[in-house]
Amino acid sequence: MKGIILAGGSGTRMYPMTKSVSKQMLPVYDKPMIYYPLTVLMLFDIKDILIISTPEDTPVITKLLGSGAEWGLNLQYKVQPSPDGLAQAFTLGKEFIGGEPVIMILGDNLLYTSSFKDIVAETKANAAKNLATIFGYRVPDPERFGVIEFDRDKNVLSVEEKPKQPKSDYAAIGLYCYPGDVSEKAAQVKPSARGELEITDLSDAYLKEGRLKAISLGRGTTWLDAGTPDSLMDASLFVQITERRQSIKIACPEEVALRKGLITTAAVNKKIDSLKKGAYAEYLKRVVKEVSECNSLKPQ
Secondary structure (H helix, E strand, O other), X not given: OEEEEEEOOOOHHHOOOOOOOOHHHOEEOOEEOOHHXXXXXXXXXXXXXXXXXXOOOHHHHHHHHOXXXXXXXXXXXXXXXXXXXXXXXXXXXXXXHOOOOEEEXXXXXXXXXXXXXXXXXXXXXXXXXXXXXXXXXEOOOHHHOEEEEEOOOOXXXXXXXXXXXXXXXXXXXXXXXXXXXXXXXXXXXXXXXXXXXXXXXXXXXHHHOOOEXXXXXXXXXXXXXXXXXXXXXXXXXHHHHHHHHHOOOOOOHHHHHHHOOOOOHHHHHHHHHHHOOOHHHHHHHHHHHHHHHXXXXXXX
């Protein structure tokens, strides 16, 4: 399974913060915004990731993340000449996808849940059956989002982009899993009235073939779109409170990579040495100690 982070857009909703800085480089409390979608894909056990961004922002993101080797990843980059809609990512990424199932996440989305193992298992099971998966999250203002309509058994009845009269209060969050034929499907999507290749039209194409499933994200899950000044502040406060109360870090790629066996404790210690001091280095020291102690208890 492949992964895509769509980190494009002009960032006009964040102006003037984004006049000279990529939106995905803005801090969500103590980490760059793009760390959050990156680690979500890592938690889905994805190592091959394509990052799509603007001509101006791609070099900056590349400087931050590099090849991904320090986290056991293979990161590639693709320039999106103009922001023509979310579905465009799958035509731009056709060669990278190579006919495999792919999960795309938006570069300004934060997902934190205690149910990740179950979500990953269900998503992978759907992908094995050549089915697409979208993710629904209950919101108070569904008219601002793509809306998923379910029946009583949570089967998808419709997906609609920013409806004036929503048929449910479940928004389709910026996380999508599509089968290997997604690039061909995306190439058939026509521009909407606002001139964009809508992701809801792509999902609807799978729905019409009976190949669309939805996972409802319930209690114990937090989803935030950090694409406006207010939502960026909300996301930062959520991360700050959660990290302080639970004595953890959210979206720490070194920790995710180490716990998943993508890198060794020696690699993390090397990173700690390069940081020398600071809260991030101290946290990594604790993670290394926990992982080392856990490994020492395993049967040899």
